[in-house]
Amino acid sequence: MSLEHEYALLGGYNRSAVGKWIARASATISAAAVFVLLSAIDLARSFGINANLPPAVLSLVGAGMVYTLLYWLFDHYAWRIGLLGRLLKVPHLAGSWVCEGVSLDKNPPFPWNARITIVQSWDRIRVHLETSQSSSDSVAAALLYDAAVGYRLLYHYRNHPRVGETDLAAHHGFAELIFPSDGSSASGEYFNGRGRNTFGTMNLVKEAK
Missing domain, CATH: 2.40.160 (Porin)
Structure with missing residues (x-):
């Protein structure tokens, strides 16, 4: 059982705003990834290659999965690095x-x-x-x-x-x-x-x- 608990953040960057930025980034990255994959399939077919895109691959680059990955990286690492850490005004006390x-x-x-x-x-x-x-x-x-x-x-x-x-x-x-x-x-x-x-x-x- 984890003994870590949530903590209030006062005077720093608003947590809900951070979530919105990550959501926007997730949507953008997901859309770009889907576009690249579909373009690759079209290109392959133009050369006579019978290529298909399994639904599982699309699910991996869906906005939900991208958000989960980005938020995990932010929660564990990104929030305390360099300029971003100073902008958020949250000290790294660990x-x-x-x-x-x-x-x-x-x-x-x-x-x-x-x-x-x-x-x-x-x-x-x-x-x-x-x-x-x-x-x-x-x-x-x-x-x-x-x-x-x-x-x-x-x-x-x-x-x-x-x-x-x-x-x-x-x-x-x-x-x-x-x-x-x-x-x-x-x-x-x-x-x-x-x-x-x-x-x-x-x-x-x-x-x-």
Whole structure:
């Protein structure tokens, strides 16, 4: 079962507009492909070659199939490449991040470390955090383009303590992270409720591939 979920996109290029552009491109490509195939059949017949075009071939270049292929390529790759990625105003956050956190509800404040893995496509995202005592996964998220600071990632997560961590309770929480435009670091804050009333700060640095 995939744990990635859809995320809201605020301040970036409208998702429905992207779908319309892909649909137009699919129709154009499909029409061109059918025209080329039919022209090839006519050319072959003009040379006395008995050529036929099976319906299965036409279905492969139909607008629906072309749209499916183009959208898959866009969803997994194209949205984050070069000029197109900058135009859409959606940061590519996928990868592993080293997280240094501080629980500010403690006296004195309590530092903690974690590794965060972000899985992201154009449509879906997942933020997974691992510490020595527990792990958490996002269940809802939003990405906001902010011209002043870069990008904001807001997400709601569910945390589960590891087996044997009897002092910890499963809980829900919320985090807000700010990513500069270069996408190599982030800083933000979190708070927990419904089982663990704590709050604090987080600083992330992206690991090199």
